Amino acid sequence: MDGERDGIYEFEATLASRLMRWAAASVLTGAPLALVGSAFWRGVGVQSAAWGLIDGVIALGGGRSAAAKAARPENHTPVRRAEERASLRRILGVNAALDVVYTLGGLALVRTRGHDPFLRGTGWGIAVQGAFLFGFDVEHLRRLSRLS
Numbered sequence: 001m002d003g004e005r006d007g008i009y010e011f012e013a014t015l016a017s018r019l020m021r022w023a024a025a026s027v028l029t030g031a032p033l034a035l036v037g038s039a040f041w042r043g044v045g046v047q048s049a050a051w052g053l054i055d056g057v058i059a060l061g062g063g064r065s066a067a068a069k070a071a072r073p074e075n076h077t078p079v080r081r082a083e084e085r086a087s088l089r090r091i092l093g094v095n096a097a098l099d100v101v102y103t104l105g106g107l108a109l110v111r112t113r114g115h116d117p118f119l120r121g122t123g124w125g126i127a128v129q130g131a132f133l134f135g136f137d138v139e140h141l142r143r144l145s146r147l148s
Contacts, residue, residue, distance in 0.1 A: 026052025043121025
């Protein structure tokens with residue numbers, strides 16, 4: 001171990017914590033809408049709650065993984081930290097590309113199923129989640145580049 005740390009594991013833990021906050025907000029706003037809203041808002045709510053649950057699982061796993069990696073001294077070599085940054089950069093890049101697909105898919109659902117309020121709400125729910133996550137991933141890619 002070289003004694004110097006660039007903060008990659010702390011960065012990953014922070015990223016997981018931020019994603020968990022978004023997940024919680026998504027579930028807390030989506031669940032009530034899914035239960036008591038109009039058909040449109042039920043569609044939005046179902047998507048918000050479902051995406052929130054999935055994001056929560058991802059955030060929980062990411063946070064645990066970051067803590068486990070940070071606890072191992074062999075992970076604090078310059079080479080290992082560089083590998084970790086490169087891996088996270090790839091993951092965030094792929095996620096950002098997928099977020100664009102989700103957003104466009106949600107908007108396509110709105111456009112093609114606009115007569116059905118539930119499906120229109122579902123499409124908007126997907127588009128909102130995809131757009132937020134795109135911004136989230138791009139912002140963390142930008143922050144990661146400053147860490148490197």
